[in-house]
Amino acid sequence: MYEIIAFYLFSFLTITLFSIVVFSKNALYSMTALAGGMIFISGFFFLLDADFLGVVQIIVYSGAVMAVYAFGMIFIDTAKDVKEKIKAKRMIYSFSVAIAVLLVVIVSSPIISKNIIISTPMIEGVGNSKMVGYILFTKYLVPFELTAVMLLVAMVAGIVLVSKKMDISLSLKNDYEAKSEFEEGVAK
């Protein structure tokens, strides 16, 4: 009973919030709705006995990713509504929904035929976090280390891309152009 109420509540909230993300004109509203939706997604993980995944979801998405988005929006004027030329075609919408349904069929067909080989079974009486630790540091050790390296590379890339000469524009302009532009800005 408890699970049923929680499931329908969380699904209603996530679908509503994510619809706001997709259909809102204001970037700030979208970001806030996305942060809320991420929190409610972690509720699904707690319902599914994946406690560690739920905690990671809250920390990484609602904490880190949303903070990065908020910092990124410092550079962009978000008070204005997003102007975009939307060519709303009915065909595209039905097309994407059809693709989603197709994906579900693809995902659920091996389950219907019960053709899944269980490779890393859960052990009875061992908590979820403990189980994650066992498997992450034995079977998935190499992908885990590679993920660490990937995150390091992404961190360096993010810092280098954003932080260089933050007060003047950079990128494809060379130093001289950027400097003269900056001096023009000061003169104004």
Place this chain on the structure above:
Amino acid sequence: MITLTHYLVVSSILFAIGLVGIVRRKNLLMLFFSTEILLNAVNIGFAAISREFHDMTGQMFAFFIIAVAASEVAVGLGLLVLWYKRKSTIDLDSMQSMKG
């Protein structure tokens, strides 16, 4: 009783919302938001199947997906800020300098 199918249906609805967002929006920031929605929808599906079969592989995949999403956001937002500084717009129509 909530079964695996319920979770997969919710996951597919969220995936469809994200897909509609990717097709519909012309703003790079909104495109990133829609990508996050897609990744989260897939994570729900993985966690549901993981519980159904008492198998940890699904949860492991979800962890790696979260890591990939985090690094994608870091690099993507860096590029977005760079583009905004150059062109002062993040509209997708402005990114057609490399006409194929």
